Every structure is written in C-alpha cells, then in structure tokens.
Amino acid sequence: MKLLAFETATEACSVALYLDGEVRERFGVVPRRHAELALPWAQELLAEAGIARAQLDAIAVGRGPGAFTGVRLAIALAQGIALALERPLVPVSTLQVLAAGAAADGPDRILAAIDARMGEVYVGAYEREGGRLRALDREQVLAPEAVRLPVASGAWQGVGTGFAAADGLLAQRLAGEMVAVDPAALPRAAVLARLAASACEAGEAVPAERVEPAYLRDNVALTLAEQQALRASR
Incomplete structure (x- = not known):
C-alpha cells in the first residue's frame, strides 16, 4: 500500500x-x-x-x-x-495520532491533550489493546479543571501540549493517576x-x-466579556 x-x-x-x-x-x-x-x-x-x-x-x-x-x-x-x-x-x-505516539513502555491507558487556547484543552482517552488503540470516551474540549479520567483505577500516561496549558494545571490535577507525562509531545x-x-x-x-474536520467547538475566539471573565477567574 x-x-x-x-x-x-x-x-x-x-x-x-x-x-x-x-x-x-x-x-x-x-x-x-x-x-x-x-x-x-x-x-x-x-x-x-x-x-x-x-x-x-x-x-x-x-x-x-x-x-x-x-x-x-x-x-x-x-x-x-x-x-x-x-x-x-x-x-x-x-488526538488518536498523539496517543498512538506515546511511549511504548509506558502504561497502556493514555490521555492525549492538546492546548485549545481560551483556557481549554482538547482531550481524548485511549487504551492499547493488541497493538490497536481503543477510545475510552468521546473527544472533548474542556477547561483543565473539568477533565475526568473515564477509568479511575490503574496507571495512565499523558501526552500533549494540553498538559502544559494553564501553567500545567491538567498535569497537576491528574498527578496521582499519571505515571508519566510528556507535555512536549506533538x-x-x-x-x-x-x-x-x-x-x-x-x-x-x-x-x-x-470527510469533515473535527473542531469540537464553533467559536474561534473569546468575546471581550469572556476574556475579562477568564482573567478575573485566574
């Protein structure tokens, strides 16, 4: 092929x-x-x-x-x-591409996260099974503090710039479940x-x-009011 x-x-x-x-x-x-x-x-x-x-x-x-x-x-x-x-x-x-590039010697459960700007991250959870990746949940765009692992037990590895977004908030929140995190992975x-x-x-x-693009959200920029509210919340 x-x-x-x-x-x-x-x-x-x-x-x-x-x-x-x-x-x-x-x-x-x-x-x-x-x-x-x-x-x-x-x-x-x-x-x-x-x-x-x-x-x-x-x-x-x-x-x-x-x-x-x-x-x-x-x-x-x-x-x-x-x-x-x-x-x-x-x-x-x-997100699947990002997860598939995760360390082969790491945990088989992988959380892929991409910095979505505007105080949010794109996230997708996957598990390696027999050489293939299985999605554990739907792809989402969320604030880092709203991200939840679909399977709470067991070890995970995290990959992607979403773990560096918002001063590493996502990595800090999930530190107890993540065996390793690569915030520079692309x-x-x-x-x-x-x-x-x-x-x-x-x-x-x-x-x-x-074929259609997967944007996950429709708005590409915050309004002035939303920007002010986001700054005030930090």
Missing part, C-alpha cells in the same frame, strides 16, 4: 509517505508556515521515493481537533489530492500514516467528499 498523510492541526507540520510498511516523514515545529511547507514536503517525499501521485492508493489526514487554520489546511490539501486522483481518504483523529504524520494504513486495510477509507 502507498499512502500520503498530512497532519497540521498543531504548531507542528508534518507529512509522511507510507510505502508497504516503510514510512518517510518531513516534520517541523513551524508555526504559521504550514501552508507554505506541507505541499512542497509531500512533493519532495514522492520525488525521493520515485513515486508518482497516480501510484498512491489513498490519502490520510489528521482531522483534528486542533488549531482551526491547521485543521482546515490539512483537510483541504488531502481532499484536493484525493479528489483529483479519485482515491479514498482516511481521516484519523489528531502529533506526527508518520504515526498517522501507520494508523491510516491499518484503517485502510480494514476497509475504513471513505470518499473524500464525506
């Missing part, structure tokens, strides 16, 4: 090429440069591998949640290429590509026009 993957939902921009089990990736923490770099990186990966776009079997995309602009960019790029090539699209949760297209390849082989790819 040959698959091209885009993940641009956070400050990290990454593109990966999956070639029958081998993965090649371009990755960088490049805020505000995603639109400039994503497509050229994809073209570089294809050229280096000697693969034409027409040889791709599918396109994969991190569907969010994350930064609105980044999520929209990844969806637009992936849909555009998939539609042009008449190939299926494999959407994967960015989702990577290489991980996305492997997840998408498995999903594609399981028949989970969909027509490109059916």
Whole structure:
C-alpha cells in the first residue's frame, strides 16, 4: 500500500509517505508556515521515493481537533489530492495520532491533550489493546479543571501540549493517576500514516467528499466579556 498523510492541526507540520510498511516523514515545529511547507514536503517525499501521485492508493489526514487554520489546511490539501486522483481518504483523529505516539513502555491507558487556547484543552482517552488503540470516551474540549479520567483505577500516561496549558494545571490535577507525562509531545504524520494504513486495510477509507474536520467547538475566539471573565477567574 502507498499512502500520503498530512497532519497540521498543531504548531507542528508534518507529512509522511507510507510505502508497504516503510514510512518517510518531513516534520517541523513551524508555526504559521504550514501552508507554505506541507505541499512542497509531500512533493519532495514522492520525488525521493520515485513515486508518482497516480501510484498512491489513498490519502490520510489528521482531522483534528486542533488549531482551526491547521485543521482546515490539512483537510483541504488531502481532499484536493484525493479528489483529483479519485482515491479514498482516511481521516484519523489528531488526538488518536498523539496517543498512538506515546511511549511504548509506558502504561497502556493514555490521555492525549492538546492546548485549545481560551483556557481549554482538547482531550481524548485511549487504551492499547493488541497493538490497536481503543477510545475510552468521546473527544472533548474542556477547561483543565473539568477533565475526568473515564477509568479511575490503574496507571495512565499523558501526552500533549494540553498538559502544559494553564501553567500545567491538567498535569497537576491528574498527578496521582499519571505515571508519566510528556507535555512536549506533538502529533506526527508518520504515526498517522501507520494508523491510516491499518484503517485502510480494514476497509475504513471513505470518499473524500464525506470527510469533515473535527473542531469540537464553533467559536474561534473569546468575546471581550469572556476574556475579562477568564482573567478575573485566574
């Protein structure tokens, strides 16, 4: 299977090429440069591998949640290429991608959290089972103090920038349940590509026009009143 993957939902921009089990990736923490770099990186990966776009079997995309602009960019790029090539699209949760990249020697229960700004975090809880990730709860956007683990017993590991948000409030609140926390972890297209390849082989790819971004919330900025209320609560 040959698959091209885009993940641009956070400050990290990454593109990966999956070639029958081998993965090649371009990755960088490049805020505000995603639109400039994503497509050229994809073209570089294809050229280096000697693969034409027409040889791709599918396109994969991190569907969010994350930064609105980044999520929209990844969806637009992936849909555009998939539609042009008449190939299926494999959407994967960015939180799932983040969780799948967690330390293999850590606990099998993983809380992935991305800084959502405006005093909130995007969170998703997962458990590793037989080499696959199972979602333990729905994805949510919440204030750090409102986050609850869906399974209270047992050890967990936490990954993602949500653990550094609000002066590390989420990490502090869940310190008793977390064996390890990596607040610098970011989702990577290489991980996305492997997840998408498995999903594609399981028949989970969909027509490109059916894929929609996962924003989890509609408002992109606080009103002045909301900003004042948030500052007053701190």
